[in-house]
Amino acid sequence: MNLTNYHSHSFYCDGRTGMEDFARFARSKRFTSFGFSSHAPLPFPTAWTMEWDRIDDYLTEFARLKQKYSEWVELYIGLEIDYLNDLHNPASEYFHTLPLDYRIGSVHLLYDTQGEIVDSDVPAPAFCRMVEKHFRGDLDRVIHLYYERLMRMLELGGFDIVGHADKIHYNASAFRPGILDEPWYDDLVCACFREIARHGYQMEINTKAYRELGTFYPNERYFSYLRQLGIPVQVNSDAHYPDRINYGRKEALQALRRAGFKNVMEMHGGRWREREII
Numbered sequence: 423m424n425l426t427n428y429h430s431h432s433f434y435c436d437g438r439t440g441m442e443d444f445a446r447f448a449r450s451k452r453f454t455s456f457g458f459s460s461h462a463p464l465p466f467p468t469a470w471t472m473e474w475d476r477i478d479d480y481l482t483e484f485a486r487l488k489q490k491y492s493e494w495v496e497l498y499i500g501l502e503i504d505y506l507n508d509l510h511n512p513a514s515e516y517f518h519t520l521p522l523d524y525r526i527g528s529v530h531l532l533y534d535t536q537g538e539i540v541d542s543d544v545p546a547p548a549f550c551r552m553v554e555k556h557f558r559g560d561l562d563r564v565i566h567l568y569y570e571r572l573m574r575m576l577e578l579g580g581f582d583i584v585g586h587a588d589k590i591h592y593n594a595s596a597f598r599p600g601i602l603d604e605p606w607y608d609d610l611v612c613a614c615f616r617e618i619a620r621h622g623y624q625m626e627i628n629t630k631a632y633r634e635l636g637t638f639y640p641n642e643r644y645f646s647y648l649r650q651l652g653i654p655v656q657v658n659s660d661a662h663y664p665d666r667i668n669y670g671r672k673e674a675l676q677a678l679r680r681a682g683f684k685n686v687m688e689m690h691g692g693r694w695r696e697r698e699i700i
Contacts, residue, residue: 423700424675426688427667428457428500429526429585429626429658434480435461436470437662445487447664448495455496455689456667458484459526462503462517465510472501481521498523498689502585505529505575506539513580523689526626528585529572532564542568543589546596553597561597562606565590569610576617582694584618586628586660588640602641611640612647619651624687624694627678629670630660638674645681654696656687675699 430444431437441458448456460480461471472480484499491497500522503512512527530543534556542549542564557564568590576584588611594601601607618625625648628639640648648655655678659669678686678699685696 423452424657424671424686424688424697425451425453425668426455426656427453427658427661427671428455428498428524428583428656428689429459429502429628430457430661430667431460431502432458434476435472439664441483442487443664444661444667445491445495445497447667448497449491451668453495453667455498457498457500457524457689459500459502459524462501464504464506471504477520496690500524500526502526502528503581504531505571505578506531508574508578511575511578511580513578518580523692524583525581526583526585527575527581527623529568529575532567532571542593544593546593549593550597561594561601565594565601565607565610569614572614573617576614576621576623579621581623583624583626583656585626586630586639587614587618587625588644589628591639591641592631592635592637602643611644615640615644615647615651615653619653624654624656626656626658627674628658628660629674630666632670632673638670638677642677642681645677645683649682654685654687654694655683 432441463474464471488497503517503525505511512525530541531539532542534540540552540556553561553564591602631637657671657674659667661667685698687694688697
């Protein structure tokens with residue numbers, strides 16, 4: 423039943439419960455494999471990333487759970503690592519000294535016109551205020567910055583999975599309805615996808631917002647293009663609560679099949695494998 427998920431957040435970052443609650447729920451729902459992917463630390467403290475001194479605890483707790491639940495579900499450990507700049511990103515040496523099974527590369531943060539770091543991954547009303555306050559209402563500039571940073575992350579590498587690519591599309595549409603149909607925007611998105619394909623990364627179909635907002639990240643309109651490019655995909659829910667590890671999975675798999683996908687990527691036996699969509 424393609425019951426896997428490799429994007430989840432526990433108390434070690436901005437999740438709402440402990441790692442074992444996720445493992446227990448994955449077992450109860452008969453998941454075949456499940457991955458933890460706390461937000462990696464940044465060079466400065468935030469309310470949503472792991473602290474540097476918690477990484478050893480994170481790895482130790484995972485080792486305990488992996489052994490405890492091995493009879494029922496394969497557990498894997500990863501991090502969601504932000505591209506901040508060329509000094510701190512998924513390719514940074516430190517993250518490759520850790521015994522991780524996989525790494526997710528994501529873009530959340532931008533630099534505004536004054537060089538201040540701002541978070542673009544916020545609810546739509548806050549995003550609109552951010553564009554007005556930090557970029558003088560220049561949405562085009564914000565979108566170009568987002569994709570420039572995503573493209574630089576792709577160039578530097580150091581990760582397996584592109585996290586919630588094109589996530590900015592929902593907030594951008596809230597600020598300026600119809601922007602997704604503007605040719606320049608479509609060109610940016612498609613250029614990014616071509617780079618993902620060229621580098622051979624996997625892409626997640628992120629279902630976190632499907633029930634509340636009715637959208638996937640990336641937008642479903644691009645699923646056929648992803649298939650044409652031959653990008654391997656997996657379905658993740660970016661769960662911050664255990665009962666959301668299966669949110670939107672059925673709908674995402676159906677959408678992928680409509681777009682012509684036959685397989686999704688799953689980790690079994692410590693290796694990424696193509697598995698038929700059932």
